[in-house]
Amino acid sequence: MSELLRKVNIQQAMQAIWTLFKKDLLLEIRQQYSFYGILLYALSTLFVLYLSMDAPEPRVWNGLFWMIQLFICTNAVAKGFLQESRGRWLYYYTLAHPITIVLAKLLFNTILMGFMSLISLILFRLFLGAPFLDPIRFFGIVLLGGISLSLVFSFLAAIAAKAQQNAAILAILGFPLILPQLILLQQISTTQFSGNTDFDLIPVALLIGLDALVVILSTILFPFIWKE
Amino acid sequence: MSQVPRYMHRHWWKISGIILLAYTIIAGLLGPVPRLPLLQETIRNLYFHVCMWFGMMILFTVSVVQAILYLRKMDRRHDLASRHFAGVGMLYGLLGYATGALWAAYTWADPNIPFAESFSTIARDPKLIGAAISLLVYFAYLVLRDSIPDIDRRARISAVYNIFAYVILFPAIWILPRVLESLHPGQDGNPALDVKNDISSGMRIVFYPAVIGWTLLGVWIATLRIRTELLKEKQYNP
Numbered sequence: 001m002s003e004l005l006r007k008v009n010i011q012q013a014m015q016a017i018w019t020l021f022k023k024d025l026l027l028e029i030r031q032q033y034s035f036y037g038i039l040l041y042a043l044s045t046l047f048v049l050y051l052s053m054d055a056p057e058p059r060v061w062n063g064l065f066w067m068i069q070l071f072i073c074t075n076a077v078a079k080g081f082l083q084e085s086r087g088r089w090l091y092y093y094t095l096a097h098p099i100t101i102v103l104a105k106l107l108f109n110t111i112l113m114g115f116m117s118l119i120s121l122i123l124f125r126l127f128l129g130a131p132f133l134d135p136i137r138f139f140g141i142v143l144l145g146g147i148s149l150s151l152v153f154s155f156l157a158a159i160a161a162k163a164q165q166n167a168a169i170l171a172i173l174g175f176p177l178i179l180p181q182l183i184l185l186q187q188i189s190t191t192q193f194s195g196n197t198d199f200d201l202i203p204v205a206l207l208i209g210l211d212a213l214v215v216i217l218s219t220i221l222f223p224f225i226w227k228e
Numbered sequence: 229m230s231q232v233p234r235y236m237h238r239h240w241w242k243i244s245g246i247i248l249l250a251y252t253i254i255a256g257l258l259g260p261v262p263r264l265p266l267l268q269e270t271i272r273n274l275y276f277h278v279c280m281w282f283g284m285m286i287l288f289t290v291s292v293v294q295a296i297l298y299l300r301k302m303d304r305r306h307d308l309a310s311r312h313f314a315g316v317g318m319l320y321g322l323l324g325y326a327t328g329a330l331w332a333a334y335t336w337a338d339p340n341i342p343f344a345e346s347f348s349t350i351a352r353d354p355k356l357i358g359a360a361i362s363l364l365v366y367f368a369y370l371v372l373r374d375s376i377p378d379i380d381r382r383a384r385i386s387a388v389y390n391i392f393a394y395v396i397l398f399p400a401i402w403i404l405p406r407v408l409e410s411l412h413p414g415q416d417g418n419p420a421l422d423v424k425n426d427i428s429s430g431m432r433i434v435f436y437p438a439v440i441g442w443t444l445l446g447v448w449i450a451t452l453r454i455r456t457e458l459l460k461e462k463q464y465n466p
Contacts, residue, residue, distance in 0.1 A: 162381070
């Protein structure tokens with residue numbers, strides 16, 4: 001451990017994170033099937049919902065929206081760590097510090113999930129209507145939700161990858177653990193459906209706190225699992 | 229290696245656990261309790277139901293401490309301890325759910341309809357949500373553990389998940405009651421009950437020993453399981 005905890009040069013670390021992030025982005029651009037796969041997943045799930053019910057009431061809309069977000073997130077984020085082969089891990093081991101690897105993955109996954117959240121919000125708006133009053137503010141909430149979901153699932157995907165498991169175990173590990181965040185998110189978003197304009201900041205602050213906690217935990221714990 | 233930690237051989241804490249539990253059962257069932265509307269005699273369930281949750285939280289905390297110790301020292305005994313303390317914690321959680329369901333059936337549920345009908349309304353209570361989440365998380369822990377064949381990798385990864393889950397879970401259990409409405413005693417963020425305000429002093433002199441007694445019993449069960457595992461290991465690789 002001591003060699004891992006040696007003083008990390010911040011600038012070098014930033015550069016390493018940026019390089020690893022660019023690598024993930026490049027992979028995503030070169031192998032676009034997975035990106036379109038998630039997109040198609042979102043679209044077809046939503047279309048099934050659209051055909052099975054018309055214009056759900058706000059409570060149902062809210063529940064459905066966050067459930068779909070959850071499933072999109074498991075699909076989008078699972079790939080990040082699971083795609084890395086054993087050989088590639090050995091290669092990273094010679095090149096990079098584990099903290100930079102995990103931070104680069106978290107960054108990439110949050111951006112990917114933020115993008116997916118935007119798309120699924122637009123799809124929901126088109127197919128199932130919009131019970132929320134202020135679209136910009138609701139988009140902010142959705143973005144925050146997407147980030148929270150992707151942070152937790154990214155680290156769990158690392159665990160699942162290291163356990164040499166498939167994406168199924170990700171759902172088993174993640175669904176109970178994400179429930180507190182999901183409850184908070186549903187609380188925040190239901191306030192957006194009624195006319196009252198006051199916005200409760202406490203749940204938002206709690207969510208951001210939990211997110212920070214997840215990032216800190218990931219950086220502390222990832223060095224323990226990345227080595228074989 | 230498989231040397232049993234010394235405290236597991238000691239008798240004094242096991243005997244005091246038994247004495248405390250005997251006191252809990254006798255004083256708990258016969259002692260004076262306040263007559264409260266709706267609760268009446270069911271309030272005696274406090275010595276069993278609430279203690280299960282306290283015991284569960286203490287055992288999970290021991291489990292996570294053992295997981296941290298495992299990651300620091302890479303000693304198999306800490307891994308075994310982490311696994312079995314979590315196991316007994318889950319047993320306590322299930323018993324806590326069962327005693328809670330019994331209690332709710334006589335207090336919260338509508339007596340005119342079957343209990344199963346009102347269960348879905350009752351289970352929405354934030355404290356029950358928190359309890360259900362923690363049980364699910366630890367079941368997932370067991371699934372993850374059993375899915376990894378390699379012993380060292382299993383120990384390492386399940387220790388990491390244990391720490392991650394614990395650190396996410398416990399703030400959440402303390403937070404949720406603040407943002408959701410609840411029928412359960414112990415408002416304002418307390419996940420179980422507010423010992424200072426919710427129960428009378430006559431009950432507290434039974435309640436505190438009961439918590440210690442049940443926890444000691446849990447530790448005893450866990451140590452027995454750890455010792456059996458260590459013996460099994462010795463048998464296969466002498």
